[in-house]
Amino acid sequence: MNFEFATVTRIIFGPGTLQEAGSVAKALGKRALVVTGRTAQRAKPLLAVLRAAGMKCATLPVAGEPTTVAVREGTQRARDGRCDVIIGFGGGSALDAAKAIAALLTNGGDLLDYLEVIGRGKPLTVPSAPCVTIPTTAGSGTEVTRNAVIGSPQHRVKVSLRSSLMLPRVAIVDPTLTHRLPRQVTANSGLDALSQLIEPFVSVKANPMTDALCRAGMTRVARSLRRACEDGGDAAAREDMSLASLFGGLALANAGLGAVHGFAAPLGGRFPAPHGAVCARLLPRVMEVNIRALRGRRPGCETLRRYDEVAQLLTGNPCATADDGVAWVGELCEKLEIGPLRAYGVKPGHFAALVERAAAASSMKSNPILLSQSELREILARSL
Numbered sequence: 001m002n003f004e005f006a007t008v009t010r011i012i013f014g015p016g017t018l019q020e021a022g023s024v025a026k027a028l029g030k031r032a033l034v035v036t037g038r039t040a041q042r043a044k045p046l047l048a049v050l051r052a053a054g055m056k057c058a059t060l061p062v063a064g065e066p067t068t069v070a071v072r073e074g075t076q077r078a079r080d081g082r083c084d085v086i087i088g089f090g091g092g093s094a095l096d097a098a099k100a101i102a103a104l105l106t107n108g109g110d111l112l113d114y115l116e117v118i119g120r121g122k123p124l125t126v127p128s129a130p131c132v133t134i135p136t137t138a139g140s141g142t143e144v145t146r147n148a149v150i151g152s153p154q155h156r157v158k159v160s161l162r163s164s165l166m167l168p169r170v171a172i173v174d175p176t177l178t179h180r181l182p183r184q185v186t187a188n189s190g191l192d193a194l195s196q197l198i199e200p201f202v203s204v205k206a207n208p209m210t211d212a213l214c215r216a217g218m219t220r221v222a223r224s225l226r227r228a229c230e231d232g233g234d235a236a237a238r239e240d241m242s243l244a245s246l247f248g249g250l251a252l253a254n255a256g257l258g259a260v261h262g263f264a265a266p267l268g269g270r271f272p273a274p275h276g277a278v279c280a281r282l283l284p285r286v287m288e289v290n291i292r293a294l295r296g297r298r299p300g301c302e303t304l305r306r307y308d309e310v311a312q313l314l315t316g317n318p319c320a321t322a323d324d325g326v327a328w329v330g331e332l333c334e335k336l337e338i339g340p341l342r343a344y345g346v347k348p349g350h351f352a353a354l355v356e357r358a359a360a361a362s363s364m365k366s367n368p369i370l371l372s373q374s375e376l377r378e379i380l381a382r383s384l
Contacts, residue, residue: 003207022053029084092140139189141249157269188276196248217247256366
């Protein structure tokens with residue numbers, strides 16, 4: 001077998017590891033642009049650690065998921081401030097924005113020169129500026145991935161800036177940063193993490209290294225996501241979820257995703273829907289349609305056995321089948337009150353455009369079987 005596994009140069013995991021950010025950043029540069037979520041207020045502990053280490057800091061709040069406008073503005077701010085280190089602190093949106101800014105800072109040109117689908121798709125040729133990623137949610141795993149998902153309001157779509165040259169230098173994963181997350185954010189991000197463990201496990205590009213990560217991650221989500229939602233201060237559950245998210249990021253970066261994320265990009269670009277909530281709603285329906293398609297067109301294939309194993313890991317029942325796994329995920333989504341796609345304005349009249357864009361998405365190339373347009377429409381209809 002042949003496969004490649006690439007990730008960040010260094011991963012620092014554990015409660016309290018935020019305190020290492022100062023020495024990490026100081027070894028990479030002198031002036032940091034700290035990219036945060038909607039407000040820089042939550043980054044005060046990080047800024048204190050950086051300044052105590054002698055770093056000069058500027059901040060860039062990113063409201064919502066990163067857009068082409070925000071990335072351009074952030075890159076200009078980094079240049080104006082002569083920042084030589086970019087630090088992402090927050091959810092997946094802040095980290096994606098930080099990775100995109102770090103890439104543009106060294107490669108020059110305009111963002112559209114490098115974006116997939118809506119841009120010229122030129123390859124990055126110079127390694128990104130030193131980038132440190134510090135997640136404060138447990139779901140996206142973007143702290144260890146080689147791409148950034150960026151929304152284009154003009155095109156009403158989310159697309160990726162993608163290159164192995166974008167891998168962060170250091171990822172600091174401190175589970176204590178997730179303890180105060182609201183219940184629904186915990187649920188949405190946790191189910192995103194689960195989708196990013198299941199999809200790489202059944203991907204056409206799965207390999208033994210990503211398999212091991214996915215198995216360990218699914219086990220942790222199964223035992224800890226509900227607990228983390230019920231008691232945000234459950235340190236063991238929060239640690240499990242941070243580790244599962246990290247494992248999902250490592251897996252998806254090396255084995256790809258599938259139809260859940262194939263749909264998530266066009267849905268997120270067109271509707272005000274949180275990425276994790278979209279993935280959560282789609283996951284059981286994609287699993288069900290994939291399994292049925294595999295049974296009909298490729299009976300006895302290895303992927304069906306993998307779906308059985310997914311069910312066994314999630315339920316804890318060594319005799320569970322793929323259908324049991326679908327039921328378990330669906331029941332979990334109900335228990336965690338994951339809303340339907342229609343809550344974000346999705347209607348049947350949107351299906352044709354969404355199916356067309358999803359079918360062309362890069363994530364769809366890793367789905368375990370090529371789904372027909374009618375199967376893709378069914379996924380949307382049953383998630384509505």
